[in-house]
Amino acid sequence: xxxxxxxxxxxxxxxxxxxxxxxxxxxxxxxxxxxxxxxxxxxxxxxxxxxxxxxxxxxxxxxxxxxxxxxxxxxxxxxxxxxxxxxxxxxxxxxxxxxxxxxxxxxxxxxxxxxxxxxxxxxxxxxxxxxxxxxxxxxxxxxxxxxxxxxxxxxxxxxxxxxxxxxxxxxxxxxxxxxxxxxxxxxxxxxxxxxxxxxxxxxxxxxxxxxxxxxxxxxxx
Numbered sequence: 322x323x324x325x326x327x328x329x330x331x332x333x334x335x336x337x338x339x340x341x342x343x344x345x346x347x348x349x350x351x352x353x354x355x356x357x358x359x360x361x362x363x364x365x366x367x368x369x370x371x372x373x374x375x376x377x378x379x380x381x382x383x384x385x386x387x388x389x390x391x392x393x394x395x396x397x398x399x400x401x402x403x404x405x406x407x408x409x410x411x412x413x414x415x416x417x418x419x420x421x422x423x424x425x426x427x428x429x430x431x432x433x434x435x436x437x438x439x440x441x442x443x444x445x446x447x448x449x450x451x452x453x454x455x456x457x458x459x460x461x462x463x464x465x466x467x468x469x470x471x472x473x474x475x476x477x478x479x480x481x482x483x484x485x486x487x488x489x490x491x492x493x494x495x496x497x498x499x500x501x502x503x504x505x506x507x508x509x510x511x512x513x514x515x516x517x518x519x520x521x522x523x524x525x526x527x528x529x530x531x532x533x534x535x536x537x538x539x540x541x542x
Contacts, residue, residue, distance in 0.1 A: 347382045347383065351386055357433045364426060463513075467537075475505050
């Protein structure tokens with residue numbers, strides 16, 4: 322057990338689940354999008370919807386989407402900051418079903434280039450989070466480890482290419498998940514690593530035919 326599991330994260334309160342976790346979800350979604358967010362549709366589920374406003378969940382999500390970290394004193398003022406930056410957002414309730422954690426949210430983000438991403442994630446306590454869906458495809462990762470998210474065509478060979486590139490850089494794979502929208506359609510590889518992935522490897526992955534997008538979440542970010 323880690324000390325952080327006992328005392329929780331350094332954060333702006335009042336709640337590690339509703340505030341710190343929510344901010345981290347926003348931050349992860351922003352990093353997956355990979356550019357400045359210009360609009361956000363925020364659907365709150367379960368206890369995020371029922372008690373989120375009082376716990377600052379809404380403000381923390383908006384803060385995270387703008388890249389404001391969990392220990393930043395500006396979190397309570399995120400709505401004002403969003404208005405100043407020209408970020409359009411709407412917050413509403415949504416039913417994500419009984420299988421997701423009560424502290425869950427669906428984020429639909431659009432970036433300055435027109436790129437978009439849809440993400441469902443949960444705050445599972447102590448500031449920890451779990452991303453459970455990206456663009457309609459099931460996933461499961463925390464963002465605590467260095468994480469590669471590779472969108473590719475559902476065709477043979479990509480797993481071998483990716484793992485070979487990581488092996489050449491002596492990057493050990495902690496976990497690996499493979500999911501797809503449908504046979505022969507789009508697929509997602511989520512690879513959590515024990516060490517940072519070199520920039521050259523990320524660029525090589527992006528250059529592969531059939532790779533649609535590569536997102537890297539660093540442990541240092």
